[in-house]
Amino acid sequence: MVLEQEIPRFSAWIGPALLSFLLAASLVALFAAAATWLVQAVASGPLEAGDRVYRGVRTALGDFAGIATGRVWALARLAVQESLRRNVLVALAVFAVVILFAGWFLDPANVDPGRLYLGFILGATNLLVCTVTLLLAVFSLPADIKSKAIQTVATKPVRTGEIVLGRIIGFTLVGTGLLLVMGLVGWAFVVRSVSHTHELLKTSVREVLDGDGNPAGFQGRTSAERGHRHFVSLDAAGGGRAETFRGHRHAITARQDGEGLAFEVGPPQGILEARRPLRGRLVFLDRQGKPAEKGISVGAEWTYRQYIEGGTASAAVWTFEGLSERDFSGGLPLEMTIRVFRTYKGTITEGIHGTLQVRNPSTQLRSEAFPIVAREHTIDEFWIPRTMNTVLADGRTQQADLFTDFVSDGRLEIWLQCLEPAQYYGVAQADFYLRAGDGSFAVNYAKSCLGIWFAMLIVISLGVMFSTFLSTPVALVASLAVLLIGQFREFIARLFASQVTGDSTIAPGGGPIESLYRIVTQTSITLELDPTPAVQVMKLTDTVLLAPMRVAAGLFPSLSALGTSDFVASGFDIPGDLLAAHAAETLAFVAAFCIAGALCLRAREVAS
């Protein structure tokens, strides 16, 4: 799974995030007040305009203070009744059709069926729930204004904040109901779809003898199901498991029947998981074995993975912290995804050979090198044993204990090197981790649904906000535009960082002026421009242009950034810190949109 940015601890994230939010909110409020004053000043003069703005702010604050939960709940109930009587439950029928199509057309023999089914179901649920609730949100208030029903409501002691909040809560309740049903149906569908088993016939199993000719166990192959079969290694009693293939394995039990041993293959294990990784910090060593800032670039524009060269001293070194004997008493379960870049074809059916070593970061004591073979597109598992050999200076080997000899203050280094000259290993910090434990898949799935719920909440509040002053079609387009711009939020942030730091690898191609220049002159984005005075001026202009864009980008919600379905589909537990950060971000956007919507509704005439 790609994890481009480290997930910060919530306690460290919330302070700066809150500060940014307050800053952005203050700027927007000031801008809105100034714009209102300007418009009023044209009509009524500056003093009268100032008085109106002051009275407007005072009244708005009073309105917010006077919000009553009873009225909000009444309006929320109304929104629910409206939705139900507008046949919103048709969305469930659409979801049923989607499930049917998924059952027909998704290939259960896929290399990674868990990712395929989970990605599809969570994606479809997200799309359907957000679309339905957005439509509800943008249709409701304009319809009330058109039918003039809003006039009857507005002549009751109802604050505009209550109208907006009531609608947001009402549609959220509707959306939550839809999400619950879709989530449960989707979960059952995924579990049933990936579930399969194999047969292990006695005829496909042969006995294995040890050196003394005694029975040591059995080896064989399962039957082919869903486009794959597993090799099987069993102990002398017939128990064991089918080897991991396509990301899963099966437990095998044996029992005696009248004709000898009969084998029973269990359900798949490892498809629907919630791994809890303990990630380390990655540094690189260059060809000479000296520390380097980065690995080698093999020309890929996406710089997520850096490469180490085979047959040299080049290495990728992860430093893990917080290791304790209590958590890993039996050894370290290491999992890794290593990309391979071949400068020659070699034996394409075989992986590229390399080694792993553990090293004490304080004493520099190294273990012996463990051979590995990197295979593309799979998560390779490697068990670092509790006891291993270490090579002494005189060439002798000596046994050493993982925690006594290699772990120092909870820290441990693991070195990865590629053995084959002119071949490269591609690695990223997040691709290499210790499996600290496993969470419940069902809980993880629920967490992912919570991510969809956050997105839904933002979509609803955005739609309701726009519907307070725009007609339905325009509010719909405006909402979609904001969500679209939000998708570029991270890119704009990276672009700005790239301009400010001068590091073009963060976001190659430069700002708007430089991009235009490159388009006109057909200059590749990977090519550095000569630092002539003209280029310097161009880059400076870009920085000035990008600064407000960077600030404004923070005001647009990014639904993809809130998405956590990739964690579930890739079999990783969704970190609580990430979920808490998403919850806080959602709350901030909902509060901002709610306040903006209430002010916009208050500023308009609900009758004509």
Next chain:
Amino acid sequence: MSSAAPLPVGDVVIEARNLSKVYRDFWGRSKKAALKPLDLEIRRGEIFGLLGPNGSGKTTTLKLLLGLIFPTSGEARVFGHPATDVAKNDRIGYLPEESYLYKFLDAEETLDFYGRLFGIPAEERARRAAALIEMVGLTRDRRRQLREYSKGMTRRIGVAQALINDPELVLLDEPTSGLDPIGTREMKDLIIDLKQRGKTVIMCSHLLADVEDVCDRIAVLHQGELKELGRVEDLLTVTGVTQFRVRGLSSEACEEVRAVLARYGGAEIEVGHPTTTLEDLFLEVVRDTEARPGRRARSPAPSAAPRG
């Protein structure tokens, strides 16, 4: 006329000073002056009528008083609060021109919803809703969605929602619009009943008879401008003409009265039998038919109240 009692000199409930409204287009250009500067005071306990032809500014005035639209100039105050202050709405009931209600709700749900907006406790809400539904004659149809209601039924439930909070001030926009003669009479009776219960009622209508029947004071608007303002009886009194209404006078006596009038220099305008109103005739027929089903209605009693 509802009552010949003198106007109560109570508190001022509504006050408009130099209140005007100009509708503008998207570019801010003046489109229509819906209401020219208006000064108005309405006192507690009055039934006040805003009278005028279509487009005269009646509804605009009402919307300005309710804070549904903002004045171009001037100020309106309701119970001493600015018209845009939500707090005033606690004491107000409003029946819009066409009962703008949620069609997907039934009558009970409608009243429950608006009752909730006033923060009325659940038990009291249910009691008031049942009483109001019975009052407007919708008990049998209380569980039907409003989309299935006729125009008259919609007006009735509209009235019920306007009264759910037992308001001190009731604003009625064309209250008899869409009602049959019985409904119209019931509405007028209701308005008079509200006054007797100490409420202030403001109604706007272009139906002159309705206004004349119930209002204490009226304002006549035309092309957004206030043309007349005063007590109905003062405005309608024709000075210089004296009217006698006598029962059981013979033709000889009539001739004698004429002679006396001529002796005193009175110019005769009209002598004859007064007529009742069509509304009274209709109500009489309906009542008689209901009292004696299956029979043809009797002619109205000679003692039926004459017009005037």
